Amino acid sequence: MHYVIAGAGPAAVAAAEHLRELDGDAGVTLIGVQSQPPYSRMAIPYYLTGKVGEEGTYLRRTEDHYEKIGIDLMCGEVVSVEPGTHQVVLADGQQVSYDKLLLATGAEPIIPPVPGMDDPRVQQCWHLEDAKRIIELAKPGARAVQVGAGFIGCIILESWVLREVNLTVLEMGPRMVPRMLGDKAGSLLQSWCESKGVKVHTGVRVSAIESSEEELQVVLDNGEICPADVVIVSTGVKPRLDYLGGSGITIDQGIVIDEHMQTSVPDVYAAGDCAQGLDFSTGKTAVHAVQPTATEHGRVAAANMVGANNLPYKGSLNMNVLDTLGLITCSFGAWEGVDGGDYGELYNPENFQYINLQFKDDVLVGANSVGYHQHLGVLRGLIETRMPLGPWKDKLKDNPVLLADAYVGVNQAALQKAQ
Amino acid sequence: MSWTGNILRVDLAAGTCTSEPTNMEWAHDYMGQRGLATKYLVEETDPKVDPLSPDNKMIFATGPLTGTIAPTSGRWSVVCKGPLTGAIACSNSGGFFGAELKNAGWDMVIFEGRSASPVYLDITNDQAELKDASDLWGKSVWDTETALRDRRGDPDVRVASIGLAGENGALYAAIVNDMDRAAGRSGVGAVMGSKQLKAVVVRGTLGVTVNDPMALMKTSNAAKELLAEHAVTGTGLPTHGTQVLMNVINEVGALPTRNGHDVQFDGAHDISAEAMAEVRESDGQANLVSNHACFGCPISCARRSKIDPTHFTVKDKPQYQIVSGGLEYEAAWALGAANGVKDLDALTYANFVCNEQGLDPISLGSTIGAAMDLYGSGAISQEDTGGVALEFGNTEAFVAMVEATARGEGFGKELGQGSRRLCEKYGHPEFSMTVKSQEFPAYDPRGIQGMGLTYATSNRGACHLRSYTVASEVLGIPEKTDPLVTEGKAGLVKAFQDATAAVDSSGTCVFTTFALSGEEIAPMVDAACEGDWSVERFVEVGERIWNMERQYNIAAGFTAADDTLPERLLKDAAKTGPAEGSVNRLDEMLPEYYELRGWDASGVPSAETLGRLGL
Amino acid sequence: MHKALVMKADACTGCHQCEMMCSYGKVGAFNPAKSVMDITIFDGGAVNVPSTCTQCEDAWCMVVCPVQAITCNPATGAKEVSAEACVGCKVCSIACPFGAINYDPDSGVVSKCDLCKGEPMCVEACPTTALAYVAQDSTGYERMRHNALLAAGL
């Protein structure tokens, strides 16, 4: 049996290792475009701030890790998939046969379709190479404009502030991180950033970037102009699918997969940022381009590849945690609420604190928080186990801050009942 | 190390909070908590100050062992001049607040002046700020604590606050922390109220470091083993709480009953630890739900209780149909035996109200007992009590008086002044079971002679926690002495007073002393603190503190004439029990006590004594 | 078979001795705020529940970490955080459904129970029988976890 994995990010590595664990004899090949060992995009912000060096971004810490456990690392770009012949083709023309194939090619940044994006002082923050270039450009005192305040934007923002640049953030949506935080949470985050000296404009669109020798000028749709020495573009991501033309694999927002992580084509599976899999909260499919989904997808796909589709997946819970200049925000599941649902809210703007808990009957289905960092994981526990909260629901509605107590209390009650 | 080295000074008039270094010289001479705070008070205030005036100061103090691994390290104290007594006041509390304050980096908080409007102090580590409490004024302790926790959005904050009693100036108002732990005695809550300080909320995440952690762990483990093995701290207190004493003291014939008319109570069993554990017929539950520990305490003497929801006291009041701080022995006695009331749930309710509105249950119970005495003798009538038939044993009348006092309404306002003022007003000062205006607790000096000397000489007015000779005279700790003889009691009282003053200054709980002596506690202090803390030095610090407090009281106007007991204890013999026929023979003990203390015949420390102690 | 921490709520009095020792082991000071053993107090202390990491087999925290900062100590089975490798991204702290691994803003990395290399200090400190370190399967919390997982269909 030969398992081939296209891509070498967290989803790919999690899958490869789990395949190895489950099927000791099989061949496992990872194909990635970069020359360096598989690394983590998530670690880039910490590379930017100097918290870790390049090695610190690698997914695994020992050099011979893959070799030691018998995973073949191949450097190359997959340019097409041929399910008929069970082969993938690389950019250099090489053909690699597979018995089962996992697509884990991740995502790529969305580049806004406006003129001026090709100036070398306009940078994505996606690859390790991008990060290196930004480090060059973002000298202390430089004027930096960040386009986009999505979740990745909000994480990397800290890197610029630490590099002592003069930062302006532009966001097209009505608030910061609009797809992860509600109004109150988003505006708390904004006033926090502003209190730290970052200029934030929401509800503005960039119409062009004009460049001269001395500076860049970011032109907004309202006519305003922001001068800049460096522009960082962080306007979202989309699954990387360009190599799938002619493969016959069904594509929607991403590669559509079923509950066994299989694509529309037998023996081909997909995982991570490129996949559109089951969403735990809605029961529909969606792309959840976050780390927990990537690793979980990878492991569940591996199990189904080995076990002939015998491990149905419960779906991924969309979740995220951000640390923006020291203010920690998080979001889980159906944070916007569900039909016929109910909620509890705590809002202390003067302390930059916010919790919003969304319920369906007496089950937690989603949450947002600002300014808390203790025991956030219990939100996942409560949502994914669909544990009935019983009397704790009303207590949480009154006082959402008791959520860790509620979690322990609900479990303790269940345990007592079981005994 | 061990001391944080920082004191927070809060000027309520100016609205400022400033940090200053702890005077380490004083810390070495007075240790911390009770001793060190009293030293600051002595140095910074006039002993003649009106306790409720802005010139009185109030100090929240931790000890060097507070917040450390030493067993029972949750203690903290409030020191000020007491409004009930006019003497030095030091009230000690447990729970979690003290350790949190220490973790926030403060040895003490000194409050001075008076705020123009209600405020609370908000502390997060080194950040401290006075904030508006107008919306909290008029709220109970329970509601204040909940509101502040919500406002802070942090479930881990700790709160100490006053309820209506402190706001209204009831002279035995308490400061309550963690919902039901209290700095209970001498009216420290009234001082807090007089300063318009509603609450202190604190969150500390800095940690407590000690000089020699390994040595502290070793000595603490040794102490913990002794505590676990000891019959009182290892078995009695954990299973029954302090209420283990109710039947014991009753049998000894030292349970002051119906305002001191009797020394045994026919209802003792009904309000005892054993009764708390019995399943009620009405709802099939016991009054006692569980025990609970203060921060760092392996003994866990605290009780959690629930009142029968159909009981008349709580029937339509869901706020009391909860599990909360249950009866301790002193409270059960004061609210029960002292009034002849034996309805356990009614007493529990009264105890809840004391926690909810911040009142000392000992003084409250004893004052109601005195009022019942006045009523029985005809000195007051239903006209005074607002139509209540205030007879001994009348449960409904008792409950009505508790509620009225907590809210400062009607006759409750007078009850809130304490029994000395009440009895004087109605012409029967001899009905007041007090020393230095403070109600005495649950041990009748006719049945336990040493407690007579204890009450008479206690620096904060009658109190069992200044020298608990019951340990020796009843429980045989460290060795058994006869409760009915006076011989040797002067020395016993002095030794207990000095040791207790030292323990109260260390940050640990005096209950450890059932199992531990200076031999075990001093080494913990020694491990935690810089400098050499031998057993001798530990006890000497205790003696120094005792004499300092005495000097303060003398300067405040107290004399040897105040070292006495209510007439009833000196003249009316016990009617039943082992002590039948005896009175307290204070006169046989007091002169010897003065002498042992190195005080002159009028109870004033001699120059030599003061010199020896460096005072 | 690895040993596990057994936590018994019925024996816990809420005294926090365990939290003090745990924090001492972690940060060298008695500082319950830094303890990874947590005592949750209900009903004003009538019920006290100790809880900490259950050292899951396929630990969520370990699997999700983008830089392999969490590894399994083969001797104890504990999932240990390397403070050098951890970048402080906090993803593990939302991935652990027990809320048992948490970010510490003072250190910039996460902290969790590591069983003190096989000699848990909390167990040492506990004056009652609420905490014990014994052969696995029997821990109440394991069962709790098991139930939770069954419900989640994981």
Ligand SMILES: Cc1cc2nc3c(=O)[nH]c(=O)nc-3n(C[C@H](O)[C@H](O)[C@H](O)COP(=O)(O)OP(=O)(O)OC[C@H]3O[C@@H](n4cnc5c(N)ncnc54)[C@H](O)[C@@H]3O)c2cc1C
């Ligand atoms: C700056 C930044 C910060 C982030 N922060 C967080 C965070 O805090 N929390 C969180 O949950 N998520 C975060 N994310 C998202 C997270 O990194 C991704 O969800 C995760 O990396 C997805 O893993 P993946 O394996 O699916 O894809 P990727 O990590 O994108 O890996 C895909 C790999 O496949 C390679 N590849 C692509 N196409 C081909 C091809 N045709 N042939 C061969 N190889 C190919 C790519 O080069 C890449 O190495 C962040 C992302 C970024 C960029």
Ligand code: SF4
């Ligand atoms: S921290 Fe959480 S996920 Fe990690 S091993 Fe412990 S319980 Fe499991």
Ligand code: SF4
């Ligand atoms: S916070 Fe540290 S241990 Fe946790 S996932 Fe991130 S890097 Fe790994």
